[in-house]
Amino acid sequence: xxxxxxxxxxxxxxxxxxxxxxxxxxxxxxxxxxxxxxxxxxxxxxxxxxxxxxxxxxxxxxxxxxxxxxxxxxxxxxxxxxxxxxxxxxxxxxxxxxxxxxxxxxxxxxxxxxxxxxxxxxxxxxxxxxxxxxxxxxxxxxxxxxxxxxxxxxxxxxxxxxxxx
Amino acid sequence: xxxxxxxxxxxxxxxxxxxxxxxxxxxxxxxxxxxxxxxxxxxxxxxxxxxxxxxxxxxxxxxxxxxxxxxxxxxxxxxxxxxxxxxxxxxxxxxxxxxxxxxxxxxxxxxxxxxxxxxxxxxxxxxxxxxxxxxxxxxxxxxxxxxxxxxxxxxxxxxxx
Numbered sequence: 001x002x003x004x005x006x007x008x009x010x011x012x013x014x015x016x017x018x019x020x021x022x023x024x025x026x027x028x029x030x031x032x033x034x035x036x037x038x039x040x041x042x043x044x045x046x047x048x049x050x051x052x053x054x055x056x057x058x059x060x061x062x063x064x065x066x067x068x069x070x071x072x073x074x075x076x077x078x079x080x081x082x083x084x085x086x087x088x089x090x091x092x093x094x095x096x097x098x099x100x101x102x103x104x105x106x107x108x109x110x111x112x113x114x115x116x117x118x119x120x121x122x123x124x125x126x127x128x129x130x131x132x133x134x135x136x137x138x139x140x141x142x143x144x145x146x147x148x149x150x151x152x153x154x155x156x157x158x159x160x161x162x163x164x165x
Numbered sequence: 166x167x168x169x170x171x172x173x174x175x176x177x178x179x180x181x182x183x184x185x186x187x188x189x190x191x192x193x194x195x196x197x198x199x200x201x202x203x204x205x206x207x208x209x210x211x212x213x214x215x216x217x218x219x220x221x222x223x224x225x226x227x228x229x230x231x232x233x234x235x236x237x238x239x240x241x242x243x244x245x246x247x248x249x250x251x252x253x254x255x256x257x258x259x260x261x262x263x264x265x266x267x268x269x270x271x272x273x274x275x276x277x278x279x280x281x282x283x284x285x286x287x288x289x290x291x292x293x294x295x296x297x298x299x300x301x302x303x304x305x306x307x308x309x310x311x312x313x314x315x316x317x318x319x320x321x322x323x324x325x326x
Contacts, residue, residue, distance in 0.1 A: 035321075036212065043215075043217060064231070
């Protein structure tokens with residue numbers, strides 16, 4: 001057993017994890033809240049991305065849309081973690097082996113790196129964008145964000161398909 | 166002469182099930198899985214936009230000064246695109262197993278809620294392009310969110326029956 005596998009087994013054996021795993025109602029309830037949180041995070045980030053690309057909200061400055069919506073992306077993301085961690089704990093041993101779950105974690109990491117790179121590079125000079133328009137680099141980060149978030153959602157759905165005990 | 170509606174309905178479901186498209190999706194190893202993934206992507210767009218509008222509606226100044234009307238004008242086309250993706254993928258899934266969905270109580274409830282959600286969203290869309298009561302628009306945005314949420318929950322419930 002690898003250290004990571006031992007760690008997953010330890011989490012899996014917590015009384016909390018066992019109770020959630022064996023519950024009839026709590027698990028689907030947390031799962032539903034998790035999907036809602038993903039909707040808020042992904043929905044708000046896609047609005048921001050499409051504005052950066054220039055497909056919607058063209059009359060509003062891009063920075064205004066970013067400032068209005070990005071805080072809600074982060075709140076959705078926080079709720080996604082708060083609901084996702086117990087779901088992971090309940091099935092940690094199975095998820096460790098699940099290729100769709102591994103892929104989802106990699107994609108989430110890439111989505112985070114993409115967002116970080118956007119903020120420390122091109123978005124630093126965002127005040128100077130208007131009215132010349134959004135630079136190509138920012139639009140590229142936005143396109144990558146849409147792709148990565150879509151892939152996160154699809155790989156999340158596929159976890160159920162690859163689920164084995 | 167009376168028309169036997171139940172028999173007519175049964176033969177319609179039977180006809181759908183015998184179409185080549187229905188069989189191809191039903192017997193494919195990955196088609197339903199792929200369609201469900203698209204359905205979930207559409208749900209994220211529909212639900213995400215509905216949540217953003219509801220958050221703006223719950224605050225006096227909207228989101229940083231962007232009102233429900235401002236946000237609806239910009240984001241409802243995106244929600245419509247998400248809805249088109251959901252409707253197309255959902256219709257194909259239902260087409261592949263017509264009896265299963267026709268007989269499912271949660272599916273029937275979902276379709277009724279869906280009609281209500283579409284009606285409120287259509288009103289919101291129209292209202293965002295005209296002048297009119299901002300309070301009514303905020304109420305509609307909150308109601309639309311609750312209805313889309315109910316559509317999502319009843320959709321999840323379809324799988325439990």
